[in-house]
Structure formats: C-alpha cells, structure tokens
Amino acid sequence: MKILGRTNFTSFLYRLINCITLSLLTAASAYAAMPDAGYDIQQGIVYQRIGDEVLTGDLYRPRGDGKHPVLIAVHGGDWRFADASLYKHWGPYLAKSGYAVFAVNYRLVKDKTNLYPTAVHDVRTAVQFLRQQAATYQLDPERMGLMGDSAGAQLASIVALAGDQPPFSDGMNPTTKVKVCVGIYGSYDLTAKWEHSNRYYPDNNIAQGFLGSSLIDNRKIYVEASPLSYVTRDNNQTQFLLSWGAKDKFVDPKEQSMAFMHALKQAGFSVSSVVLKNAGHYWASEPIKIPGSDSGYLAPRLLEFLKEKL
Secondary structure (H helix, E strand, O other): OOOOOHHHHHHHHHHHHHHHHHHHHHHHHHHHHOOOOOEEEEEEEEEEEEOOEEEEEEEEEEOOOOOEEEEEEEOOOOOOOOOHHHHOOHHHHHHHOOOEEEEEOOOOOEOOEOOOOHHHHHHHHHHHHHHHOOOOOOEEEEEEEEEEEOHHHHHHHHHHHHOOOOOOOOOOOOOOOOOEEEEEOOOOOHHHHHHHHHHHOOOOOHHHHHHOOOOOOOHHHHHHOOHHHHOOHHHOOOEEEEEEEOOOOOOOOHHHHHHHHHHHHHOOOOEEEEEEOOOOOOHHHOOOOOOOOHHHHHHHHHHHHHHHHO
16 A cells, blocks of 8 residues: 655645535536526527528426426517527516426528518427427427517517418418417507608618518518408407507507507407506516516516416
C-alpha cells in the first residue's frame, strides 16, 4: 500500500476540494436554470420541416402525469416579426394552473416571401402535429384550444374556424378543430384592417404586406383571409374569449374585436369578452402581475374561461 507524503496528501486534498466545489456549483447552476416548481418546459420541439427550414415550438406543461388540456399559442408581430418567446410569461402561468401551452414559431413574411396563406398552413400543421403526438407529451387531444395576440389572433381564429375547410384544408387528418379560441386584440376583418392602415399608416399597410396585394386590386383575398368570413351558424362549435384594450390605436377595437364579437353572437357562438379600459396594444407579452399589469387583469379571467370551457 502506497503511503502519501504530506505534500502529496495536501495536493490530493486540494484537488478533492476543488472537485467537490465544482460539482456543487454545477448542481446549483442547473437548479437555478430549472423552471419554477409546477411546470416543465421543452424548447425547440420540431413540428414541421420545409426543405431546409425547421419550424419549432416551446411546450410548457404542468408537472405530473396525466392528459393535460393544451393551448397552441400563436405570437403576434404584424406577420413579420417576433417569435414564440412572446409567450414566455403565459406559458409558465397557464402550465402552473393546469393548462399546457405549445407556443409556436411560423414562417414570417420577408421580402415578399411567405405571404398568406403560408402562416395559416403552419399553424394548422402545429395543431395536427400536437394532436398526433398528444400521447407522447401527455396531452389530451380532445381538450385543445388556440390562443393568439394581434396577427397571431388572426391566425389562431382562422384555423379554429376554417382549418378544415377550403381553401385551407388539404384533406389530411387529423382535424384542426379545437374546443376554444382566445383572441387578444386581433385583426379579424382584413378589409377593415387595410382601410385603417391606409388611413393612418399609408406607408406601412400591414394587411397589404401580409396578403401581397392591395384591397383595390384583389378584394377577394381580403375576404378569404378574414376570420370574420367563417363566422356562420353551422360552424359555431368553437367557444371564444376575446380581449382588447379600449385605447388601442393600432388595431381599432370597434372595427375588429367588437365587430367580430357581434358576428359571433349573431351566429350563435359562445363568446366572452375581457375589455381593458385603459390599455392600448402590445401588452399581452408583458409579465403577468396580479394586480398591476394589463396581462395580470386578463389572467384570472382567462383561467375562469378555460376552467368552464376547456
């Protein structure tokens, strides 16, 4: 048996202490990077490949086994900007309350590529993917919903209402029907959106940029791309929650959310609303503070809606 000298023993002890310290620091770092208790997150789940392009989503899921209800969340950004990280606050909040959230990235309009209906098909594919893979991720394929803000609300609503209909349906299963749809300050009538942009932002007509054509050159495509066009009595199974800020100058509440809600009610849909009297646009991506923030005002009311409808 080899006896260590004092110098060798000191060196060995020093290395041992360093190893233990490094292990403890690594463990502490890993713990700090973990989500809060109550939910797990899986980032970068691939739901579609188009050539060299890969589309992903981030899944926020309640802790524990079970078939969890789930919302597919579609970010806003004028159909041109942002990504799934806009739901980094809603994901944990809803997951800790028992609802999984799959926040998706979709192809954005850039240099006149990825024009409508590209993003619609991407969101349809995300719904189909999650329904097919529900067992893998411990989700309930019968308790699925869509959620979106601004441009994302347009995409979420049109898939909820018309994902299985022409001109969007490709005849592929599974269905894109969902139980609920949550729209936050969305653009539901793109004809009115074009008129509004042309009146106030003529050099940046967002609807025209998304559709690739002016309203006066191709009115049909504006009707086709509007969720409002698919609000009919025979299509009233999906239950809606609409929320908006009364002081929104970017997406006119009267022309969009209020008109959409009126049409839904006329057609016999179940529809609820949460109106923020002093809010404008863009607040949905802010931290959820209850009380104290616009998203914090919506949060408990959204949970009540989901508890009853999903």
